[in-house]
Amino acid sequence: MMASVLAAVAQVVAGSSVRWLGSVPTDGQRVFIANHSSHFDFIVLWSYLPSHLRRLTRPVAARDYWERDAIRRYLAASVFNAVLIDRVAAPGSAAGQLGRQAVDQMAGALDGRHSLILFPEGTRGPGDDLAPFRSGLYHLCHNRPDLDVIPVYLENLNRILPKGHLLPVPMLSRITFGAPFRLQPAEEKDAFLERARQAVRALKEAA
Amino acid sequence: MTLLHDVGLQRLFGGLIILLVVATVVGRLIERRTHDERAMATVRNLNARINAWWVMSVVFALAVVVGPIGSVVLFALLSFLALREFITLVPTRPSDHGALLWSFFLITPLQYLLVAVHWYGLFTILIPVYAFLFLALRIAISGDTTHFLERASAIQWALMICVYSLSYAPALLGLSIRGHGTPGPTLLLFLVIVVQGSDVLQYIFGKLFGRRKIAPHVSPSKTLEGFVGGVAAATILGALLWWATPFTFWQAGLQALLIALTGFGGGLVMSAVKRDRGVKDFGNIIAGHGGILDRVDSLTFAAPIFFHVTRFFFGG
Numbered sequence: 398m399m400a401s402v403l404a405a406v407a408q409v410v411a412g413s414s415v416r417w418l419g420s421v422p423t424d425g426q427r428v429f430i431a432n433h434s435s436h437f438d439f440i441v442l443w444s445y446l447p448s449h450l451r452r453l454t455r456p457v458a459a460r461d462y463w464e465r466d467a468i469r470r471y472l473a474a475s476v477f478n479a480v481l482i483d484r485v486a487a488p489g490s491a492a493g494q495l496g497r498q499a500v501d502q503m504a505g506a507l508d509g510r511h512s513l514i515l516f517p518e519g520t521r522g523p524g525d526d527l528a529p530f531r532s533g534l535y536h537l538c539h540n541r542p543d544l545d546v547i548p549v550y551l552e553n554l555n556r557i558l559p560k561g562h563l564l565p566v567p568m569l570s571r572i573t574f575g576a577p578f579r580l581q582p583a584e585e586k587d588a589f590l591e592r593a594r595q596a597v598r599a600l601k602e603a604a
Numbered sequence: 605m606t607l608l609h610d611v612g613l614q615r616l617f618g619g620l621i622i623l624l625v626v627a628t629v630v631g632r633l634i635e636r637r638t639h640d641e642r643a644m645a646t647v648r649n650l651n652a653r654i655n656a657w658w659v660m661s662v663v664f665a666l667a668v669v670v671g672p673i674g675s676v677v678l679f680a681l682l683s684f685l686a687l688r689e690f691i692t693l694v695p696t697r698p699s700d701h702g703a704l705l706w707s708f709f710l711i712t713p714l715q716y717l718l719v720a721v722h723w724y725g726l727f728t729i730l731i732p733v734y735a736f737l738f739l740a741l742r743i744a745i746s747g748d749t750t751h752f753l754e755r756a757s758a759i760q761w762a763l764m765i766c767v768y769s770l771s772y773a774p775a776l777l778g779l780s781i782r783g784h785g786t787p788g789p790t791l792l793l794f795l796v797i798v799v800q801g802s803d804v805l806q807y808i809f810g811k812l813f814g815r816r817k818i819a820p821h822v823s824p825s826k827t828l829e830g831f832v833g834g835v836a837a838a839t840i841l842g843a844l845l846w847w848a849t850p851f852t853f854w855q856a857g858l859q860a861l862l863i864a865l866t867g868f869g870g871g872l873v874m875s876a877v878k879r880d881r882g883v884k885d886f887g888n889i890i891a892g893h894g895g896i897l898d899r900v901d902s903l904t905f906a907a908p909i910f911f912h913v914t915r916f917f918f919g920g
Binding site for chain 1: 701705709
């Protein structure tokens with residue numbers, strides 16, 4: 398109920414036109430990877446999935462942001478069913494432990510029937526170009542070699558709610574879902590991450 | 605409930621319903637007889653347009669029946685949606701966020717509030733004077749001077765077209781005519797029927813007889829035959845509606861001619877904007893038509909001119 402209301406509001410504010418190019422919305426397991434330039438990104442992407450997929454799709458989000466107050470804790474836990482990962486290391490923990498932990502959590506979510514929404518840039522950018530992708534996506538795909546990755550390009554959301562602003566301007570946006578791809582056997586980490594990044598970026602120009 | 609008492613309004617809406625029924629039946633008959641694939645696309649688009657006309661007519665009729673507030677709220681919403689489509693296409697920067705919030709959430713509602721209370725002295729200058737100067741200042745305060753002139757002009761232009769010009773349509777409700785009091789909804793209905801009728805008639809004449817392109821670089825679908833036939837037919841349509849208006853037969857015809865010509869100008873200018881921004885339509889909110897702005901483009905030019913010409917020659 399809360400989820401449907403929130404999704405409807407997000408759709409009105411974002412006014413997106415949605416295109417599925419080379420993939421269709423099915424309930425097969427997949428990880429959606431998208432560019433990240435606004436706090437609205439994942440809510441909008443999530444709200445434009447068909448409602449039965451919305452229930453099966455969990456966003457991967459930062460624990461320090463989503464556990465800051467009661468409202469966000471409620472939304473993350475009860476509405477979005479988010480996979481919350483740690484960005485801040487506990488004192489004295491070994492290097493790389495955070496990353497391994499995050500990949501384990503994501504892989505754990507995939508043990509059910511769930512799909513994931515992931516922003517591989519790790520943080521919001523200014524919106525003009527994509528930052529290099531973090532390695533978590535590679536490790537996840539390495540863990541689950543038969544996992545389909547679907548690139549998604551979110552257009553104009555950084556203009557609706559730019560970094561550092563509270564109120565949205567109701568401009569029209571566009572969401573483009575691209576064709577699925579997988580980690581190739583023996584594909585190097587950097588090559589795969591760059592291929593994934595180009596797949597997202599290519600959707601910006603796709604007619 | 606103006607509709608219950610105003611015989612002129614009842615007849616105008618009655619005529620509109622008959623016209624839509626005929627168009628719907630003819631559209632279905634053509635669809636049944638068409639077998640060629642390419643012609644079928646045109647027919648489907650035609651029928652999508654006719655269906656959308658039903659929806660738009662019902663919404664508009666409801667707004668008029670509710671009374672002046674209904675029309676003002678309807679046009680305020682249209683302005684808001686048109687502004688949204690326009691701003692989406694122009695190159696604003698994140699530092700314009702403040703100016704855009706002002707435009708959407710303060711200036712637009714304020715303009716329609718002034719129209720609703722018939723404050724002629726202020727609604728005619730709010731955007732061209734106060735918003736014009738204020739927005740430039742607000743953008744300067746943001747401290748970002750990259751493409752300053754382009755950004756400021758685009759936002760001001762968007763407000764002038766989508767909000768200021770369009771708000772002249774419901775402003776007709778407050779216009780008093782010498783010897784006729786305030787005819788209100790009949791003036792608005794006359795404008796909307798003639799301007800939209802002119803669009804449809806130009807489309808039909810263009811499809812049937814169109815050969816010579818009238819502005820190939822701006823709007824490849826507009827033809828000389830469509831223009832002449834559509835404007836002439838819309839002029840006759842307007843003249844034939846004289847009985848519902850404060851005008852005589854010839855006055856109504858001349859007003860309709862002016863509305864059709866300025867409406868054509870609006871369509872041409874908005875096509876130039878679309879070409880410049882590299883899009884075919886402003887949006888996809890109305891099936892077969894495109895965006896809100898694609899449907900009201902001619903109205904943005906016709907409404908302010910019709911208002912001021914009527915006020916100058918007939919105002920009382």
